[in-house]
Amino acid sequence: MKIESKKYQVHGLNYIIRSAAEADAVYLPELRVMIDGETENLDREAGEHLQSQADCSRQIKEDLEAPNHLFLVAVVDDIPIGFARCEGSSLKRLSHKVTFGVCVRKDYWGHQIGKNLLLQSIAWADKNGIKKMELSVLETNKKAILLYMDMGFKVEGLLRFDKLLSDGRFYDTIVMGRISSVI
Known part of the structure; x- marks a missing residue:
């Protein structure tokens, strides 16, 4: 599905949040590898589960066509x-919800980009009858957890010993969900 572009200026940075377009597929594989290597908050390490330009192009096209998908x-x-994605299911019993994920290059942290991607995704979900958004967040990502709570997400569960990080220790993943106030 597609949304209208929105311009932002935060802490001296001008940026736009918009629906992904076919031309973005040129940049997304490299961007994903870069972001995966900058933090351990995500599932992948840099270079794992690589996507090609064709993969990204196909994903963008599918997300633009599906009524319960959003790729920003x-x-x-x-x-x-x-970027951020909301991915819904084609199964009738799961069609009321989407899974949300977000990532931003580290040199752009502090400009509310992740927050604004989340806000745009929530607005889209509410406008399009999505009843629930769910996400997973690493227990050590306290800033993200607080942001999600501020945006109406609640802790729904804990996946114990879910991630093995570079320090050789296991960490828990927190599962969170937000029920739409527009029900």
């Missing part, structure tokens, strides 16, 4: 620097 990019000077 945050762009600076027409170059994607972050």
